[in-house]
Amino acid sequence: MTRLAEPSRGAATIALLAGPDATASTLYGMYDLLGSAGRDWEFLTNGRMGEPLLRPLIVSRDGCGFRAPNGAWIEPDVTLEDCPPPTVVCIPDLFVAPDARLDGYAAEIAWLRACQARGALLAAACTGALLFAEAGLLEEQDATTHWAYCDALARRFPRVRVHAHRSLVVSGEGQRLIMAGGGTSWIDLALFLVARLVSVDEAMRLARINLIDWHHQGQQPYAALTCSRQVEDAGITRCQVWVARHYDTHSPVAGMVEISGLTERSFKRRFKAATGMTPMDYVHTLRLEEAKQLLESGDDPIDAVAEQVGYADPSFFRRLFGRRVGLTPSQYRRRFRALRLRLE
Structure with a gap:
């Protein structure tokens, strides 16, 4: 079995936060796409493995393996405490109800705030943005999440400017808060991170390799009526x-x-x-x-x-x-x- 090349010494560390509600498909999809920057294009065009330019790490509270909500096994690389200072912290989507309160995430929230204070970029795919809101990181900021969760996010956090129609939002001081909308818009997020951390050319190479089409129309065409029924009145x-x-x-x-x-x-x-x-x-x-x-x-x-x-x-x-x-x-x-x- 061919072993993939190790990232270069100067490769930016991207910490993929694996909380108990993380979905394995987005977590490992981002891990694979980010890890292929600098590596796969050289392999496909010249027959030799390129040097990875980014270093994705799966990070969790205790570093122990666990079952995702769909039953898939997630094996973290490192604990929150032992994670090297990340250039980016990325939260995959969370399998939670729209009005769920993320009460069991105190350790992750404290770590997120510490990473932001050190200057890290914070990125969230889909419902991962809910954790940003719980951490108080979206106050008076533009944001997006999965279209089915936007109304609930806006209700619970009225000081967050929620853009339900957009598939990618960049906001915050220094443009260091990055959020993707629903479904496979995590791919847009990964490409955006590659373009920002490596180069636009490298992001385009990954798009060609993986036949990726940017979600330029946003979320509106996919959105359905999500507040059609209520039971209080x-x-x-x-x-x-x-x-x-x-x-x-x-x-x-x-x-x-x-x-x-x-x-x-x-x-x-x-x-x-x-x-x-x-x-x-x-x-x-x-x-x-x-x-x-x-x-x-x-x-x-x-x-x-x-x-x-x-x-x-x-x-x-x-x-x-x-x-x-x-x-x-x-x-x-x-x-x-x-x-x-x-x-x-």
Whole structure:
């Protein structure tokens, strides 16, 4: 078995923090991609292993191996205490509920703060940004996380400026806070780190080797309605159930007002308090989610799709869809219809 070359003496150390909720796929995916900088291109083009230019290390509180939430085995390289001073600390995504409190991470939070004080870059993939927020590192800062967690992050930490539509955010003093959005946008994060620590050319080589396409459209095309139901206000819940079946009617907000038995003003205030959205924004979101499904699964003209979900004015539908989703209806169909057909 061929043993990979050791990193050069001056290689930047990237500490990949393996907390108890870490997902193995992102953790080891980042480990592999970062470790290939300087190494793999030379091997593929000249037949000899290049010298790795980055040194990824898997770091945990006690250095002991453990099972990830999906059952995969994670074997850390070093403890928090014994980790050499990292140039970058990177947190992979965490398998936790959107409203979870990360109460068991006191040691990791203290270590993160110490690393930041020493000047390290702090990077987070997907839900890893939740740990930054728990550590108080995102106060008055721009941030992003997985689209399904953005609302919860904004609610729990109102002083954080959450950008749900962006797949990569760089913020903080000296631009030393770097966050990627959901899913495979950890690849964008890894390439960004390679470009910043090594060179843009090396990041491009890794993109070519691994057939990587940057998530330039952000998270909007993938996002779904994540706050569609709540249980604290039973009266508003009844309205939500009704509008889920009647969002395509002419006046769905008026219908909800009637069902609620409230005055229009009181209803709108209670609906916003319960869901975080105005009634009309809620209706638009339901309609656009249904429009996505129709565009993915059928061949009806865009005007017909607009009418089916409740929009009499197709041009308004196109503008709203583009603003909310980040793609035109035609662009969305081209991207996701083809994907659905391949999967089917």
